[in-house]
Amino acid sequence: MLYVAWSDGVLTPSEIDTIRNKLQKQDWLTDSEKTILAGWLSPASPPSAKQLQNWLKIIRESGKQASESSKQSLVNFGIEIARIGAGDQVKRCTTPEACEALEEIEEVLGVVGSEAVRNILSDEKRPTEEPSLAFPEASFDVSAMMKLLDGEHAGIRHKVRRLLSDPTFRYEYGIDTATYRERVLAWCTKLARQGLGALSYPEAYGGKADLGGFIAVAETVAFHDLSLMIKFGVQFGLFGGSVYQLGTEIHHKKYLRDAGSLELAGCFAMTELGHGSNVNDIETIALYDRETEEFILHTPSESARKDYIGNAALHGRMATVFAQLEIEGDSYGVHAFLVPIRDSDNSPMPGVQLEDCGEKMGLNGVDNGRIWFDHVRIPRENLLNRFAEVSSDGIYSSPIASASQRFFTMLGTLVGGRISIAAAALSAAKSAITIAIRYATRRRQFGPPGVAETLLLDYPSHQRRLLPLLANAYAIDFALKYLARRYVERREEDQREVEVLAAGLKSHSSWNATHTIQECRESCGGKGYLAENRFGALKADSEIFTTFEGDNIVLMQLVAKGLLTKFRHQFDEMKVLGLVKYLAERAATAISELNPVVTRMTDEAHLLDADFQSGAFKYRENHLLITAAKRLKKRIDEGKGTYEAFIECQNHLINLAHAYIERVVLEQFLRGIEQCPDPALADVLKLLCNLFALSRIEKDKGWFLENGYIEGAKAKAIRRQIDKLCLELRSDAVHLVDAFGISDETLAAPIATKMY
Amino acid sequence: MLYVAWSDGVLTPSEIDTIRNKLQKQDWLTDSEKTILAGWLSPASPPSAKQLQNWLKIIRESGKQASESSKQSLVNFGIEIARIGAGDQVKRCTTPEACEALEEIEEVLGVVGSEAVRNILSDEKRPTEEPSLAFPEASFDVSAMMKLLDGEHAGIRHKVRRLLSDPTFRYEYGIDTATYRERVLAWCTKLARQGLGALSYPEAYGGKADLGGFIAVAETVAFHDLSLMIKFGVQFGLFGGSVYQLGTEIHHKKYLRDAGSLELAGCFAMTELGHGSNVNDIETIALYDRETEEFILHTPSESARKDYIGNAALHGRMATVFAQLEIEGDSYGVHAFLVPIRDSDNSPMPGVQLEDCGEKMGLNGVDNGRIWFDHVRIPRENLLNRFAEVSSDGIYSSPIASASQRFFTMLGTLVGGRISIAAAALSAAKSAITIAIRYATRRRQFGPPGVAETLLLDYPSHQRRLLPLLANAYAIDFALKYLARRYVERREEDQREVEVLAAGLKSHSSWNATHTIQECRESCGGKGYLAENRFGALKADSEIFTTFEGDNIVLMQLVAKGLLTKFRHQFDEMKVLGLVKYLAERAATAISELNPVVTRMTDEAHLLDADFQSGAFKYRENHLLITAAKRLKKRIDEGKGTYEAFIECQNHLINLAHAYIERVVLEQFLRGIEQCPDPALADVLKLLCNLFALSRIEKDKGWFLENGYIEGAKAKAIRRQIDKLCLELRSDAVHLVDAFGISDETLAAPIATKMY
Ligand SMILES: Cc1cc2nc3c(=O)[nH]c(=O)nc-3n(C[C@H](O)[C@H](O)[C@H](O)COP(=O)(O)OP(=O)(O)OC[C@H]3O[C@@H](n4cnc5c(N)ncnc54)[C@H](O)[C@@H]3O)c2cc1C
Ligand SMILES: Cc1cc2nc3c(=O)[nH]c(=O)nc-3n(C[C@H](O)[C@H](O)[C@H](O)COP(=O)(O)OP(=O)(O)OC[C@H]3O[C@@H](n4cnc5c(N)ncnc54)[C@H](O)[C@@H]3O)c2cc1C
Incomplete structure (x- = not known):
């Protein structure tokens, strides 16, 4: 027991006093024993390093013979050891009073007996555990999930995946810029030869008039080097796309085939x-x-x-x-x-x-x-x-x-590019999350004594870090597929809404990528910093996604204006005004009364209810819309110009845009689950969707609390529910990233693809 | 007026109907005029591009002669133009009824007259404004602020700044790794020759026994290339420092001089x-x-x-x-x-x-x-x-x-390294914020028609993005100086507290750097992505600061354990227990009753009151501490081991550590202001401190609301107060970054150092 007391090198005066007093009262100790013990308790001359080491050795050796039951308490264990060491002599200290006194000392030291014993006995090499053992089978069919995610463009996605897994596309780090650029050009040409560049152009010019397919290609290419994806997008989407969409037959005939084959860069x-x-x-x-x-x-x-x-x-x-x-x-x-x-x-x-x-x-x-x-x-x-x-x-x-x-x-021609960037950002996020989750199911660090170290993914902090990001990736996946469909099938009257959706989802997905890759890098520690593990490139390359094809902050304001005009007008600020007035006047009735019972409800069934979740998202969006209109109107009534009024409400408008996009994302996730035919898939998707919805509410709980939509107790219940969902998703996590279908060759990160 | 109506290409059926009806009722129009106008209103055959362009041309030309007062309303302006165009004929439409009708139409279109007129008239080239004109003088003495920040090590900081501004230290981008490494070694050697490496060693070995000075050097070197700072830290801090601190005279004599001169890498x-x-x-x-x-x-x-x-x-x-x-x-x-x-x-x-x-x-x-x-x-x-x-x-x-x-x-030897990393992270954040704020005072984008585009720093969203980061940098500066002082002057009984402080501030400062650099890059748009503007290197190099010298997530848990043991024990989990129990029992009384008046107070004086601010920080810390203890105790009472109990409470403990560190940072900022002799400095520092405190409370308002510390209305008042503080700081912002004293040569980013 004294070993434990001294093992961290500090005994406070009051601890020493208490123990001393207790010792003095022990009749079963001889005076000389008391003196020795008191000596050991002297803070001025604590036991030496060698002495402690010796104690430990004796304890450990005796410990091997001690019974398991004795290990539950430091006192019993001490007695058992004494018995082993000294035989019968020990009897005098197994009296009830002695035990009690020792237990009191244990209490003063503030240690848990069984644990202390375990600590003492376990300096042997930790056992190492096979990581595979730690992970149960998937609760769902991974290839079915992959098929679901691949959607209608499964064929072309598969083709691109195969291509990218070819050794030609192997990564290399630290090569100079000149070589790198030529390599990316060569890669791009290879993709063009496969007919992928011209995919969205008419058949007459070497394409297949498949716009949706083209976006799917861009998304899949983005699992690989992002320079390749961007060069691909610039050439076939922006350059070729502008010729196709802004030009007429004369331009198409002259340039489109060559643009699609990369004859004409x-x-x-x-x-x-x-x-x-x-x-x-x-x-x-x-x-x-x-x-x-x-x-x-x-x-x-x-x-x-x-x-x-x-x-x-x-x-x-x-x-x-x-x-x-x-x-x-x-x-x-x-x-x-x-x-x-x-x-x-x-x-x-x-x-x-x-x-x-x-x-x-x-x-x-x-x-x-x-x-x-x-x-x-x-x-x-x-x-x-x-x-x-x-x-x-x-x-x-x-x-x-x-x-x-x-x-x-004319700018509408950018929409396709924005969708591709949103999709590419999602792919980058998926690569990062795949690497981080795979690593977290292999890497162990720290742990209780005597057993294998803990897997990173078993740390609640690690789950909290990674699993909501996994949920985000799934959520955005459904939303982007919806956007691509809306885009491909758009008619003139949808044009504005599709533009707003694209602007919003491009921003949402690119910010999500930045955030996801950052967290994933950090959660891989030093390994995440090596170029070979891809985070360096993923981070640096995707960084600009928040800026180009429309700066996010600027786009979010366009989204808000789109909402204020119900997608009717082309961002004409003057025209917004009429609608703003209309909205502002509706305000009083539009924000429905809150039901105090609902703001307080904390039971699981309620928190996991899609109606509660989407109700919250819709309420926030609507509230922000109406109050934005009111704030704008107030300023205009004060005689300010619309430009000025909008600028003054910028942050509000940006929040509105976030709320709108998150609502759309949740809605599409829910719809995807509803339409999912496979119950096992639907179950795990529902877990992810719950995690997405609740962690978004939690992230913005300040707003929900501030506006009385939830009460404190409910916010706390949401936190606990998220913890629980993380735990529930933990064993499927690695399978859920497998379903992204990123080949080992493309992922390429050693920490994600092999045991080192 | 019809030009405005059609200018965005869409008139809704109801708009058209209303206008048509109004037109029909106008007696002053001849029937043939009505027919022409009705034709212009037909959605089937809207005016052509050429026609609109012509209208615009006529309007503009007439507009030049129109009186200023007429430009306040679209109706008056229309009449004025008609007058100019058609002379007296126009009289019949200046009747009160006619005006009224036209005003009603203006209303239906939902436009603000004066603004519409301005828009129409202003397609001429925008005037450009000298950026310098837009920025008033500093409200304080910049060099005095720099002196205050430089503190007791002003001399050595100045020396390092001078050195780094030397052409030898010029940056180069895109050079290969081998060359880069040799360059950094050569740079390091140069610093060693100046006696900077050995600074903390005893004089006998070429040093000056100046530990505080050494940290100041590391901090200043970090304004430059971070590879240099890290190589410097590895060589002189970690390697040399370990020889010095873990070795004895025999090692010092043999190696310390050579370590300090880089003879012995x-x-x-x-x-x-x-x-x-x-x-x-x-x-x-x-x-x-x-x-x-x-x-x-x-x-x-x-x-x-x-x-x-x-x-x-x-x-x-x-x-x-x-x-x-x-x-x-x-x-x-x-x-x-x-x-x-x-x-x-x-x-x-x-x-x-x-x-x-x-x-x-x-x-x-x-x-x-x-x-x-x-x-x-x-x-x-x-x-x-x-x-x-x-x-x-x-x-x-x-x-x-x-x-x-x-x-x-032995690990305690790492503490110095951690402090240096915290300081280097702050320097990296300062570099980023300097670049972003300078750019934001030069770059213009968008704006109301007819005037110069708006400066980025005049966008509330941009202020909200950058100015709290500036406040953070100042806040952390004071906290790190406090830490360095505590470290240098530490006695044995302080050791634990200093370690905890260092662990916490290292995490806080490195996360702050990651976040700051990210936001700053985004706020510089495409320019921020060019290597020459430094964000690439700043981001990539400082990225690992959150991981090495102790991973932040791990350190934050150590901090929490330090708090639970009141810095007494060496992270011995078993020993924590006693204190946890004690804290848990104190719980009922320790969390003081909330005063409902205070939770509701929203006036400016209250929000800017240091007592309110630090009270909130302390309350949160104390609350998290007590509840952490309770949660731990509950688990242990349930029979769980301390390891398990701690793991289960991980996220709570991490939050506690954040709360503690933020409290310390705020406290030190307040103390710094209190001790500041120059009232002009103190004033602007107080603005920054208010912004720091309130934006931190806002960031965590979910917690404060959830726990009833503030009410919704107060949270909203805090938001408005932050907006206001941002506005107040706007004109001093550029001077506040100047006070960081990063020379143009060291900063090197063209967007920060010259007009392009
Ligand atoms: C550029 C660079 C330079 C370096 N220089 C040196 C050097 O000169 N000398 C030297 O000795 N070392 C050096 N290091 C190593 C560095 O100190 C380690 O990377 C660091 O200590 C983290 O260890 P790790 O990488 O093994 O991460 P791990 O400890 O494996 O951590 C991985 C992840 O798991 C999480 N995690 C771990 N434990 C827990 C827990 N208990 N609870 C919750 N989450 C947990 C972490 O938060 C992290 O996200 C360097 C590293 C790099 C990248
Ligand atoms: C790698 C790369 C590739 C590119 N490729 C192409 C290409 O092939 N073709 C092409 O034409 N362009 C290309 N671009 C340019 C890109 O589209 C622009 O960088 C982007 O549109 C942003 O413009 P900017 O850089 O001038 O930033 P700015 O518009 O100056 O914006 C700077 C900052 O100010 C903020 N800001 C601006 N306006 C407002 C406002 N109203 N309210 C609030 N904040 C505001 C923004 O949020 C941003 O943070 C590329 C850029 C990069 C970096």
Whole structure:
């Protein structure tokens, strides 16, 4: 017992006093024994290192012979050891009084007897356990889950997976940028040869008119190197896509086949140094010259240089250039033009100046560059003229009369790109979560003495860290499939809603990726920091997903405006006003009374009820919408302009957009489960969905509490329910990531694919 | 007016109906006019693009002559234009009835007249504004603030700043790893030549016995390349520091001077592949051989290989190796040994196998490696014997009898490293926030028509994003200075508390860095993604700060245990128990009654009152402490072991640790302000402190609401107060980052140092 007392090197004066007093009262100890013991208790001369080590040795040796039952208490164990060591002599200390006294001392020391005994006895090598043993079979059919996730594009996804698993696509770390860029180009060409680049184009130009398939390809390619995915997207989605969607037959015939085969590498040159999010204000000018029937492209100032343009530094030979169309002094707004930027032997075309953006945080396999135009002439037919035409004598015409509607229609071509980015972000998150969860089912660290160390995934903190991220990935998967379907099947009247959905889900998915990859890296400790384990690239490459194809903060405000106008108007702030007023007036009745019983309900059935969950999401969205309208109206009534009013309510609007997107995600998850034919799949999906819904509510519980939607006790019950769900999902977790279907070759992270 | 109506291309049927009806009733219109107007209103044949463009042109031209007052309303403006265009004819539509009708139409369209007019008239080039004009002078003396932050080590900080601004230290991007490593070594050598490496060693060995100065150097070096800071820390802090702190005179004499001058590059080899956070279970063995008076270092299994060891891949010639000491079959636990690993021409010593860890996510300027020992013999004197000695005949002795206390004392040598990492993380965060805030005072994007675009820092969302991070940086600065002081001045009885503080602040500061750099990158858009703007390196390099020198999640649990034992015991879980029981029993009285008036108070004076703020922080900490104790006790009473009980309460304990650290940070910030002699400084610091305190409360408002500490209305008031504080800090923000004193050369990011 004294070994335990001293084992951490500190006995407080009061502890010593108590023990001393107790000892003095023990009749069964001889005086000399008391003196020895008292000596051992002296803080001035505590037992030496050697002495303690000896005690331990004696205790351990005797311990081997001690009975199991005696190990339940330090006192009994001590007596047993004494018995073993000293035989009968020991009897005098097995009297009830002696035992009691010793137990009191145990109490003072504040130790749990059985545990203390275990600690003392167990310095032998820890047993190591086979990780496989620790993990039961899946509760569901993993390949069925994979099929469910793959959905209607299972065939093409499978094809891409096979391709990417080919040794050609092996990763290499620490290679220089020049080599890397050529490798990514070669990879991209390989995918194009398989017909994947042109997939969304009409059959006449080598495609299959399969837009949904194209998005599925982009999503699957994103399991691999993200530079490849981005180069793929720039070439076939943005460049080829703009030719296809903004151009007409003449452009299609001339360029589309070559764009799809990567014979003609191209750029999508919209952003300028001074004008990123605010495309409307770009400065590049396309002046129509009636004499020669040409447009003259020109960069009027440094802030007008095209910047960050993918494919521009090295490989691009043509660019879809966005510029302000001017005809005889009149400005007609932003239009897109096809401009050759390099000739066949890759030197810049006359008047075109090109520059490399240089090293980036990530995506260094993509050659981003800058473009300046010095009065570059292109033929009239190079205007991508689906939405606007300039006749040879300079007469402007367009099927879309409104300049702002025309502008947004042209930008609508970005929607496909946004969906691909959202999907690619999800893939990156899935890769990260797969690596982290697999590692957590193998890595052990710390543990109670004498048994194998604890698996990381058995730590509640680790479960809390990873499993909600797994739930997010599943949730977003359903939402993005819904979005892709809506996009592919969209009709004119859906266009706005699809745009808003795409903007919101792109933001949601890209932020989720950033967050997920971060947590996953941290949860893999030092291993997560090695390049070979992929987090470095995943993090750095996906980092920009929150910015390009529309900055998230900017997009979220567009989403909110879409909600305020019920998707009717093209973000025209002035037009929003009427609806804002309408909403603000509805306010009093629209936010329904809260039912005090419901705000308090904490039972499991209630918390896991889809109606409670989606009710909460809907309430929040509606509340934020109505109050946003009220706040806007108040400002406008005070005489502020709409621009100012919107800016002042920015944070509110961003919250509204979050609430809307989360509601959509939950709704689609629930719908997916409802439609799932396999009950075993549905069961585990329901667990994930519950975890998603509740952890989102928990994340924003401040809001729900603040607005009286839930009470404190309910918030606490939600926390406990999440803990429980994490525990329930723990054994299926590794199977749930397997169902993402990322091959070992593609995942490539040693910590995820083999025991080291 | 119809131009506005059609300008976004959509008029709803009900809008059209209303307008049509109004038109019909207008007596002042001729029938043919009505027909023309009705035609313009037909959704089937809306005005053409050319037509709208023409309208706009006419309006604009007339608009130039229109009076300012008429521009307040679309109706008046319309009339004015009509007047200008058609002269007197217009009279018939200036009747009151006509005006009223038109106003009603304006209402139906839901537009704000004055704004609509402004929009129509303003497509001319936006004026651009000099950014400097937008920013008033600082409200305080920037150099005085810098002096305050530099504190007692201003001199050495200044010296390091000067050094780092030298062209030798220029950054280069995209260089290969081999070159990079040599460069960092050369940089490190330069710092050593300036006497900075040895600073904390005694004067006899080339130092100045200035531990505080050494931490200040590490902090300042971290404004530059973080590989340099880490290499510096490994060499002088971990390797040299272990020789100094774990060794005795014999080691000091032999190695300390060379360690400090980098003549002798060394490693700190603790972590093994299988054993990271759990150092106690490392497997490397140091077996004492009495015959030869040597220790035999051996790696018994693959999981025992030393891993991630800085300086091991290339430059290290000696290593402080942690291993399990064994003497004649007895194990004495973890001890540190000096082991030569490379000879003078840099080949591995016999029996030593070395390997490069390869490419990492970041810090590639540091050569991390692996080490295997195959029965490597070292002389007995190579045991770092300050805390334990083995005599020539194999007798073990130690001034610290308890094995666990000895272990923790040895690990105590890590505390200095942890403090340096906390300080370096703060520097990285400061660099990021400096870049982002400077950029936000120059970059404009979007804006109301006709005026210069809005500065990013004028967006409330941008303020909300960046300014709390600025407040965090200031707050942590004060806390770390307090920690460093406590560390330097520590006496034995402080040791535990200092360790807990260091563990907590290291976690807090490193997580803060990760979060800050992330937000700052996002808030710089595409520019933030270019390597030249530093975020790439800052992110990737500082990423591992949350993991090494103690994983944050693990450290936070140690902090919580420290609190549960009131810093008395060495994390001995068994010993915690007594205190847990005591705390749990105190529970009923310890959590004071909440005052319902206070939970509701929302006035500014109250919210900005330090007593309210620190009261909230203390309440949360105390509440979490007591409830943690209760939860632990409950589990133990149920018969669970302490290990299990602690694991089950993990998340609670981590929250407790957060609450504690935040309380300390706030306390130190308040103290710093109290002691600040300059009222202008104190004023702006108080703003920052308020922002820090309130934004932390807001971040955790779920907890405060859940536990009834604040009510909903108060939470909302806090949100508004934060918005207000952000606005108040906006104009000083750029001066507040200037006060960090990061030179332009060191910051190096073009977006932060020059107008592009
Ligand atoms: C690797 C990479 C590849 C790219 N590829 C292409 C390409 O191929 N083609 C192409 O055309 N472009 C490309 N881009 C450009 C990209 O689309 C832009 O970076 C993006 O649109 C953001 O613009 P910006 O960088 O100018 O940021 P800004 O618009 O200047 O935004 C900067 C910051 O200000 C904030 N902000 C801006 N406006 C507001 C507001 N109203 N309210 C609140 N906050 C606001 C944003 O949230 C952001 O944090 C690429 C960029 C990168 C980095
Ligand atoms: C770049 C770099 C440089 C380094 N330099 C050195 C050096 O010079 N010398 C040296 O000795 N070491 C060095 N290290 C090693 C470093 O100290 C370890 O990586 C660190 O201690 C974490 O150990 P680990 O990687 O084994 O992670 P683990 O301990 O395995 O932890 C992995 C994950 O599990 C979680 N976890 C672990 N235990 C628990 C628990 N009880 N409860 C909840 N969660 C838990 C952690 O939070 C973490 O997320 C370096 C590492 C790196 C990456």
